[in-house]
Amino acid sequence: MPQFPPASAPPALDFQQVRKTYPGQPQPALHDLTLHVPRGSRMGIIGRSGAGKSTLVRLISGLDHADAGVLLARGEVVHGPQLRAHQARTGLVFQQFNLLAQRTALQNVALPLELRGVPRARRDALAREQLRLVGLEALADRYPAQLSGGQKQRVGIARALVTGPDLLLADEATSALDPETSASILTLLLDIQQERDLTLVIVTHQMEVVRAVTTHVAVLDHGTIVETGETGTVLRAPQHPVTRALLGAHRPQVPLADHETLRHLTLPDLNPDTLAALARSGARLVQAQAHLQGVDVWLAVSAHLPLHLPGSAPLAVGA
Numbered sequence: 447m448p449q450f451p452p453a454s455a456p457p458a459l460d461f462q463q464v465r466k467t468y469p470g471q472p473q474p475a476l477h478d479l480t481l482h483v484p485r486g487s488r489m490g491i492i493g494r495s496g497a498g499k500s501t502l503v504r505l506i507s508g509l510d511h512a513d514a515g516v517l518l519a520r521g522e523v524v525h526g527p528q529l530r531a532h533q534a535r536t537g538l539v540f541q542q543f544n545l546l547a548q549r550t551a552l553q554n555v556a557l558p559l560e561l562r563g564v565p566r567a568r569r570d571a572l573a574r575e576q577l578r579l580v581g582l583e584a585l586a587d588r589y590p591a592q593l594s595g596g597q598k599q600r601v602g603i604a605r606a607l608v609t610g611p612d613l614l615l616a617d618e619a620t621s622a623l624d625p626e627t628s629a630s631i632l633t634l635l636l637d638i639q640q641e642r643d644l645t646l647v648i649v650t651h652q653m654e655v656v657r658a659v660t661t662h663v664a665v666l667d668h669g670t671i672v673e674t675g676e677t678g679t680v681l682r683a684p685q686h687p688v689t690r691a692l693l694g695a696h697r698p699q700v701p702l703a704d705h706e707t708l709r710h711l712t713l714p715d716l717n718p719d720t721l722a723a724l725a726r727s728g729a730r731l732v733q734a735q736a737h738l739q740g741v742d743v744w745l746a747v748s749a750h751l752p753l754h755l756p757g758s759a760p761l762a763v764g765a
């Protein structure tokens with residue numbers, strides 16, 4: 447189980463009743479948005495297209511400000527002089543990498559230090575250290591055009607880390623990558639988060655990203671958080687239709703008998719007892735995928751039988 451600081455420690459981020467309306471727009475892009483990101487957590491923020499994810503990223507990163515409500519970072523209001531301090535402690539990883547084409551990998555990573563006036567020898571040493579951390583030390587002198595998508599993202603991550611942030615914000619960081627590269631980048635982010643004890647906020651439209659790495663999740667829809675909680679809990683028993691729809695996006699296409707319905711569950715594991723209990727309940731295992739929170743299973747269930755699993759009350763059959 448992940449360890450979090452005592453409840454008295456201020457959350458890494460605390461949004462209270464935040465609203466943001468773009469000029470000329472009748473509807474706010476964000477409204478009544480309340481969100482707590484515990485320190486040391488890995489928070490996934492998920493939502494469909496247009497839900498407000500990019501707007502939220504802009505507020506968290508301090509690139510834009512809210513019209514109403516309060517945004518606290520590490521217990522302090524992000525406003526005025528605090529904004530700079532917040533930005534200095536927040537690393538950003540982007541979907542399109544945002545590397546400068548005319549700079550080498552090393553020079554890209556060193557850029558935030560250069561902007562802060564760190565002397566060259568020192569910034570190059572620090573940038574090289576970050577490149578080593580992401581496994582790219584040997585490619586330090588290559589230009590972005592000479593790197594693969596995954597390598598570019600590793601450079602982007604090294605650049606985000608070079609100033610020593612305590613909060614890392616990854617905005618659709620794996621959306622432009624193929625599944626295998628995406629998995630390796632998520633593993634890297636997870637390793638770094640644990641090694642450096644960072645708070646990681648991952649904004650994504652992909653539920654599999656949430657499943658793979660997060661400890662907590664917040665579901666954004668029409669500019670507000672409609673469901674939030676520990677990832678395992680939300681995945682096991684999603685309460686909001688949007689969460690269920692996002693989870694159901696990977697519903698396997700399998701033929702079902704007339705008396706069967708397809709049921710999705712997240713189980714702590716798939717041990718022989720669980721498998722035997724599924725068989726006794728007349729449930730047919732259609733698909734199983736292991737991830738950090740447990741095992742995601744799709745079952746074909748006989749509509750007239752409740753599901754009995756070890757350690758849980760009988761589960762009604764439903765969508």
Ligand SMILES: Nc1ncnc2c1ncn2[C@@H]1O[C@H](COP(=O)(O)OP(=O)(O)OP(=O)(O)O)[C@@H](O)[C@H]1O
Nearest residue numbers: 468471475493494495496497498499500501502651
């Ligand atoms: N600069 C802008 N001016 C006016 N309206 C905007 C602007 N940026 C976003 N919006 C609107 O705000 C709402 C939220 O948009 P946002 O880009 O934050 O959503 P998103 O969840 O990031 O979507 P996507 O996944 O498609 O990128 C949408 O209705 C969008 O049309």
